[in-house]
Amino acid sequence: MFPLIQRCCFNTPLKLQKLTGPSLLLYGKNETTWSSLASCLRRDAHPLSTALSLKPASVYTTKLQTFHTSLPAFKKKTPAEPEAESQKSLESLKDSPKPALYLSLGGLIPFVAVPLAMAVQGAFHPELASAQVAYGAVTASFLGGMRWGFALPENSPAKPDWLNLANGTVPALLACQALLFKDVTQGAVMVMLALGIALHYDISLLPTYPRWFKVLRVVGTMVMVLSLLATVALKAFLEGEQSDDRKIRQSTN
Incomplete structure (x- = not known):
């Protein structure tokens, strides 16, 4: 035992x-x-x-x-508040040169004026909507060609390669396609697509511009797209009312 x-x-x-x-x-x-x-x-x-x-x-x-000792690894980092980030972005506009800021804001006037005029008059004007689409196509072509001017200097961070130069021509091609549509709605949608692609290239895909210019591009693109959407919505709403008024007048006659 x-x-x-x-x-x-x-x-x-x-x-x-x-x-x-x-x-x-x-x-x-x-x-x-x-x-x-x-x-x-x-x-x-x-x-x-x-x-x-x-x-x-x-x-x-x-x-x-x-x-x-591993307890601090479980502590979650507090994410940056979106309000603080947006405030910093808006404050970066103060660093922009005055000519660039004023000319960019002035270039948004034709976009905003067209839907505002039609809303005040209560009538849809196809010629104003077509002018807005044409102006948007020109603006998209300008934003695409600006990539060429940014990539060509020797000291530029963007190289004149296929990625920069070919993507600079895409907004111009989409803008040309927008002018071929007879319907204003289709042309406005194509212009919005061109503006969105140009913004995507400048913000995230290609070598970036200065921070103040990126913020200015975001604000400008939002105003242009919202103005085109307002024109499309007014076209659908006001044209429906105008057709109803015509039917009423024909029935009374």
Whole structure:
């Protein structure tokens, strides 16, 4: 029984297990041999039991220290507030040169004036809508060709490669297609597509312009697209009312 307890609990070395066999045979005959063997077992088993008892504690301590040191990794970084970002973007317009700012804002007047005039008069004018689409096609061609002027100088961050120069011609091609449509709505949609692609090139795809110019491009494109959408909506709404009025007049006559 004692060898079994010794192997399970203390896991004594093989040398001690060999000593216990003959020593048990001498039990009762030589008490001094048994006492010396017991003291030997206590001396050999004490460090072993101490190591066994300290091993789990050291493992748990290491795990706790690792968990404690890894706690900052779980802290979420506070994202930048969108209001602060938008405020910084609007403040960057102050860095823009005055001629560029005033000319860009002045170029938006024809876009805004057309739907505003039709809304005030309460009537849809196809010639004004066609002029707005033509002006939008010219503006999209200008924004596309501006990439050529940005990429050609030697010290420019944009290289005159296929990506820059070919993408600079895409808005002009879409603008030309917009002028071929007889329907104002189709032409306005094509112009909006050209303006959106030009903005995408300038903001995210190709080498970027200065920050103030990018903000100016976003604001200008939003105003142009919203003006074209307003013209399309007024066309659908006012033309429906005009057709109803014509039917009423024909019925009364």
